[in-house]
Amino acid sequence: MNDLGKIAVVAGILGALLIFGLLLAPVETETSAPVVVQEEVVVQEVTVLQDRTLEMLDPIYSEKAVFQDDTIRIAFDVMQTEAGIESRLPFWVHNVSDDVINILWERCSLQLPCGTTVKIVNEEAYAYDTPVSEIISIAPAGDLFDAFIPVSELSWNDEWEPVLTSGVFDEGTFTLVLAIERAVPIERVCTPPMADRKEEGCDGEHGMQKPELAKCEGKGAREIAYYTFRFVIR
Numbered sequence: 394m395n396d397l398g399k400i401a402v403v404a405g406i407l408g409a410l411l412i413f414g415l416l417l418a419p420v421e422t423e424t425s426a427p428v429v430v431q432e433e434v435v436v437q438e439v440t441v442l443q444d445r446t447l448e449m450l451d452p453i454y455s456e457k458a459v460f461q462d463d464t465i466r467i468a469f470d471v472m473q474t475e476a477g478i479e480s481r482l483p484f485w486v487h488n489v490s491d492d493v494i495n496i497l498w499e500r501c502s503l504q505l506p507c508g509t510t511v512k513i514v515n516e517e518a519y520a521y522d523t524p525v526s527e528i529i530s531i532a533p534a535g536d537l538f539d540a541f542i543p544v545s546e547l548s549w550n551d552e553w554e555p556v557l558t559s560g561v562f563d564e565g566t567f568t569l570v571l572a573i574e575r576a577v578p579i580e581r582v583c584t585p586p587m588a589d590r591k592e593e594g595c596d597g598e599h600g601m602q603k604p605e606l607a608k609c610e611g612k613g614a615r616e617i618a619y620y621t622f623r624f625v626i627r
Contacts, residue, residue, distance in 0.1 A: 445478060447471045450566065451623040458624065464490050464575050471626060477559035478626060480546035482569065485538050488531040492576035496537070497617065498526035500572035503543045506565030511545040519547065519555055528574075541569060563626040570621055577614040 447469055449455040458469040466487040472479040482503070488494050498518075504510045515526040519542045531537050546558040 445471065445473055445563065446627050448625050448627055449622060450625060451568075451621060460620075460622065461489065463578065464488075464494060464573065464618065465620075467571075469622070469624065471562065474559065478561070478563045480543060480558045480561045482541040482562070483538075484540065485536065486531065488533055488535050490575060491533055493533065494531050495574040496529045496531070497572040497574055498528065500570075500617070500619075501541065502570045503541060504568040504570075505543065505545070505561060506563075506567050509545070511543045513541045513543055514547070515542070516540045518542075562624075566623055566625045568621060568623045570619060573618050573620065574615055575618055577616050 446456070447458045449458040449460065449469070453460060460467050466489050468485050470483045472481050472483060486496075498513065498515055501513050502510050503513050513526075515529070516539050518526045519540075529537060529539075542557070543561075546561055548556050548558075550556050
């Protein structure tokens with residue numbers, strides 16, 4: 394075999410190997426690009442409530458609606474919802490005296506901004522649909538968290554759940570009359586004796602009257618104190 398024949402044989406072998414290699418090579422498949430799914434962003438509406446504050450105008454001015462004397466320390470607040478200021482006056486009262494005090498709910502009242510005076514109920518009567526609130530006693534150094542609710546602003550829905558109106562207290566000034574039964578302050582329990590004077594029935598040559606004993610009401614004497622609080626919502 395001449396050289397030309399040898400070259401042809403080698404070329405044929407190389408060509409066969411090339412074809413065989415191509416047949417064994419893995420076939421690359423075209424892959425599609427990943428699909429990016431964008432989630433829809435739901436924007437929730439947020440209602441920003443205007444910051445409203447309750448101010449006490451009487452019996453003293455208090456920007457935080459707080460009052461204190463020798464019987465009670467009391468602080469008031471308002472409840473604000475998306476519908477407005479709720480017709481409910483929450484309060485905290487602390488007994489600073491040395492004796493029991495009683496809140497007389499039946500003697501308390503609210504004068505609404507429209508000028509109408511209405512009876513009130515407390516939180517328990519409101520929740521359990523009772524017609525009146527009973528007396529609540531607070532021990533010395535005791536606390537009570539409750540609320541004054543005007544009966545004129547209270548109703549019930551189809552499920553007989555209590556519902557309060559809104560937007561009443563912030564129409565102008567309104568007034569709360571709070572009745573508290575308390576012990577008579579010690580300095581007022583006894584009255585001093587009358588001054589000595591000349592008159593019939595006097596004892597002794599000089600006509601001086603016998604010393605009169607001090608008139609005392611006795612320990613345990615009680616009285617009803619009425620507090621008048623006037624408020625405005627800014």
